[in-house]
Amino acid sequence: MRFARSALTAAALAALTAGTTAALAAPASAAPNTTPQKVCGSAYKTVNSAPVGSLGTVYLTYNASNGKNCVATIRNNPGTAVAMSAWIYIADTDQGDEDYGQYTSYAGPTYVYGKAHCVDWGGNISNIYVQVSASNCGALKEQRLTYTR
Template sequence: MSLKLRSRAVAVTGAAVVTAGAVATGVVLAGGDPGTKKAAPVAATANRAAAQAAPAFRLPFPCGQVWTGNSNRSSAHTRYEIDFNRGSSPEADNGHAVVAAAAGTVVRSTRHVNQSGFGNHVVIQHSGGYATWYAHLKYRSVKVGQKVASGTKIGAVGRTTRPSNSGMSSHLHYEVRLNGGYPPVAASFGGRRFAYPQQTLKACAKPPAPHPVTQICGAGYRKIDEAALRRGGKTYGRVYLGYKSGYNCVITVKPKGAKTAMSATLQVRGAAARTDRGNYTWYAGPIRSAAGKKCVKWGGSIGSAAYTSPFEHCG
């Protein structure tokens, strides 16, 4: 069956298509300069347990602010370290608040003068063996042993570092380390992996909702075709054809609300059609069938607005 993407709005006489953290008790740290390959443990107790699911990390700035992260501006960086700025001049961000990216316990709050280039920096230990590092802070607002919630202010953007780096401009250096390891691991914000090497993000922005095909048919399904269900100039919803690993899925979707007569139909060539029909508040289906390279006929309805395809998507 073909994976060619299509979108259509079909007009039918008399019937049209409807469109539609818990805190870890073990302290995990890796010290040393950011560019070193071997980490020097600085914590009295090391968490050697296997990593669990990562906490729900957020952008480390107050809600509503927009910041640009870049992972390759500094020659000392490894691939997953991020420098954050948002101002239009080198010192525009100096003094802006930095907040905890997730709930945890402060395991380091100090200033390095010569040990590394981190200057004022804070490390927060989270669940699952994850720790976040915040470097070059103008000042620190937390102390070792303090428990912080996601969004708690921990300091401010600055340019503190070793004397030889005194020409550095203000920015937040951010890392995520796992089980005391160095180099860092990839960072995520709002459940989405940072788009290395650069991405502009809004703090606390809600992630976009998954497509209805993924929501209803299941993880891994993606839309390969759709038809709008319209009648009398009004759009009622959409019928979608999804695909995943040799399987097709059909759903008919309308805005959530009152129960309405709806249907979703899928037929693989050589087999009987399968239909879900009833009064639903949101969607009809999902109808899933293994199709392989066989043609399929699909469609759906909302009230008297309906669509049925020919046999298509054959290989």
């Protein structure tokens, strides 16, 4: 009886330990914890995007009711804070907005009125930078540049 109780206790302890270890283990790659709409607002629809290498994506969104664009840079795998940015600029009006800092998940939001204007926008995650020029302006062909610093 004493052996059966010891074996049962040991088995229960082993199962508890295995369960705790499984519960505390982090997934191999954490899913992003946000979306462009969570960063910019639910009325903003994604109209363009650009990958930031394999680290994440810069999103250009637009709100048709107020004519504003918003840019957010979102990491694929949130984690330790790294240098990140999101920026937007309208050359016709010389208006822009930017957000630079050390972030764990996303940079932004950055807003500018852009109805009927070409938009320059971009961002970075760590040392990978993306710049999109002459975007979303009809007949003009946008220019994309991705570079490492």
